Amino acid sequence: MRKGTCFLFTACVILSAACATNPVTGKRQMSLLSEAEELAIGQQQDVEIRREMGVYDDPELQRYVTNIGLDLARTSHRPNLPWTFTVVDNAAINAFALPGGYIYLTRGILAYLDDESELAGVLGHEIGHVTARHAAQAYTRQAQANLALTVLSIFVPSTRPFAEVGAGGLGVLFLRHDRDAELEADRLGVEYGSAAGWDPSGVPRFLATLARVDALSERGVPNWLSTHPAPGARVGQAEPVAGKFASANATRINRDQYQERIDGLVFGDNPKDGVVRGNVFLHPMLRIGLEFPDGWDVTNSPDAVLAQEPGTEHYMVLQEVEQPRLRQGFGGQAPSVGAGGQGGRSIADAAVEAMRKAGYTVVDGRMERINGLEAHVGLYRGTAKGTGKVLMRAVHIAMGRQMYVVAGFAPEADFDRVDRDLQPSLKSFRQLSADEASRVRPNRIDFYVVRQGDSWQSIAARQGKGIVNAATLAIMNDREVNVQPQPGDRIKIVVDGV
Numbered sequence: 397m398r399k400g401t402c403f404l405f406t407a408c409v410i411l412s413a414a415c416a417t418n419p420v421t422g423k424r425q426m427s428l429l430s431e432a433e434e435l436a437i438g439q440q441q442d443v444e445i446r447r448e449m450g451v452y453d454d455p456e457l458q459r460y461v462t463n464i465g466l467d468l469a470r471t472s473h474r475p476n477l478p479w480t481f482t483v484v485d486n487a488a489i490n491a492f493a494l495p496g497g498y499i500y501l502t503r504g505i506l507a508y509l510d511d512e513s514e515l516a517g518v519l520g521h522e523i524g525h526v527t528a529r530h531a532a533q534a535y536t537r538q539a540q541a542n543l544a545l546t547v548l549s550i551f552v553p554s555t556r557p558f559a560e561v562g563a564g565g566l567g568v569l570f571l572r573h574d575r576d577a578e579l580e581a582d583r584l585g586v587e588y589g590s591a592a593g594w595d596p597s598g599v600p601r602f603l604a605t606l607a608r609v610d611a612l613s614e615r616g617v618p619n620w621l622s623t624h625p626a627p628g629a630r631v632g633q634a635e636p637v638a639g640k641f642a643s644a645n646a647t648r649i650n651r652d653q654y655q656e657r658i659d660g661l662v663f664g665d666n667p668k669d670g671v672v673r674g675n676v677f678l679h680p681m682l683r684i685g686l687e688f689p690d691g692w693d694v695t696n697s698p699d700a701v702l703a704q705e706p707g708t709e710h711y712m713v714l715q716e717v718e719q720p721r722l723r724q725g726f727g728g729q730a731p732s733v734g735a736g737g738q739g740g741r742s743i744a745d746a747a748v749e750a751m752r753k754a755g756y757t758v759v760d761g762r763m764e765r766i767n768g769l770e771a772h773v774g775l776y777r778g779t780a781k782g783t784g785k786v787l788m789r790a791v792h793i794a795m796g797r798q799m800y801v802v803a804g805f806a807p808e809a810d811f812d813r814v815d816r817d818l819q820p821s822l823k824s825f826r827q828l829s830a831d832e833a834s835r836v837r838p839n840r841i842d843f844y845v846v847r848q849g850d851s852w853q854s855i856a857a858r859q860g861k862g863i864v865n866a867a868t869l870a871i872m873n874d875r876e877v878n879v880q881p882q883p884g885d886r887i888k889i890v891v892d893g894v
């Protein structure tokens with residue numbers, strides 16, 4: 397039923413496709429999307445992006461980025477779109493656009509920009525993707541490939557690939573623009589930036605920064621997606637364009653204003669969503685901690701923490717159990733186990749019911765105490781999507797009014813071996829003390845004035861406590877790591893939470 401409906405819908409869209417005029421080139425081109433359709437897709441996907449990534453909580457910074465974005469959009473080929481500009485709470489170094497004029501920057505990219513002309517360059521580039529209808533064209537190709545949801549991601553995903561967002565089953569797929577589209581957006585970024593009064597050399601400068609990040613992550617992250625146009629080549633193309641658009645009316649750089657805005661910006665994981673440090677997951681707001689098996693990949697998503705033994709179908713998951721309606725002990729104490737009590741269920745009953753609902757049958761189960769918390773440890777048999785028949789060891793743990801489930805599963809044939817890794821991990825679930833929770837703080841951007849004898853290496857180690865390395869520190873400051881900063885230079889550094 398559903399498939400048929402989808403097919404008809406797609407077919408109708410293709411039939412109604414018509415030529416539209418490209419606002420940038422003035423040429424007629426085949427386009428599946430009218431402006432109204434672009435807006436509808438943008439609106440729908442915007443909700444998804446905001447829900448999944450979250451909006452970075454700094455209204456002043458949001459206003460600052462929005463004002464610059466609107467100034468640029470007014471000079472663009474589509475000044476009348478309802479443009480919106482949003483800083484999303486994501487550590488990746490990225491910026492992306494949805495059809496209809498929805499532009500996003502991650503807080504991650506802001507840490508790597510040095511001044512306002514670079515910020516204007518990034519925003520102008522994204523505006524260029526929308527005005528040149530690159531997004532609309534890509535949607536066209538996507539529709540033909542029968543994929544419904546697409547978001548266009550343009551920059552280097554760095555250490556935290558955006559693909560993870562899609563991989564989490566969240567229904568948003570990030571694509572890359574082709575080389576021509578990237579170069580056109582770079583050119584438009586220069587054009588819009590200089591028309592609005594910013595130094596157009598901000599475009600090649602931010603591209604140079606991305607090229608350095610790119611070079612660094614190719615060494616450090618082997619599975620990094622390599623199908624994008626290299627930012628290094630784009631620098632050489634954007635520089636002469638920026639030269640052409642240089643003018644006495646386009647000189648705004650505003651380095652101090654920009655740096656003041658990003659003083660204190662969160663860098664890396666945001667603890668309010670829980671942080672992954674190696675194979676350890678800590679959530680200071682929920683006050684929980686868990687250690688996954690050594691060497692497993694751990695991904696924190698809004699709905700669950702997922703871990704996978706690389707190259708296998710062995711998984712672990714940690715999530716909250718919705719509405720366990722546990723029986724409360726006398727005097728409002730923690731829920732108790734056993735028969736009796738009114739208006740609630742034992743942990744064991746709640747655990748087995750939750751697992752049954754998920755399609756699993758009980759093999760065995762017993763009550764245990766895990767790090768002082770009451771828990772039901774069960775072995776279940778069932779079918780996991782994509783993996784087939786599995787055995788699963790699931791621990792349901794009560795903490796106050798909350799109940800968490802931490803489970804590990806593997807194909808039946810592998811389970812005994814995997815279980816040896818799972819058991820200690822499942823039993824590492826614990827409540828964080830208030831003190832320990834308060835010590836999990838985000839790293840932030842701060843500033844430092846270089847003194848005689850300092851080097852990127854010494855500043856990264858001493859002032860930055862090794863949170864980022866010397867090469868990253870240099871890149872964040874628009875420099876090469878082999879060219880040392882000079883005494884008196886005011887540079888960005890990353891410091892641990894305040």
Ligand SMILES: [Zn+2]
Pocket residue numbers: 521525550551573577578581
């Ligand atoms: Zn782009």
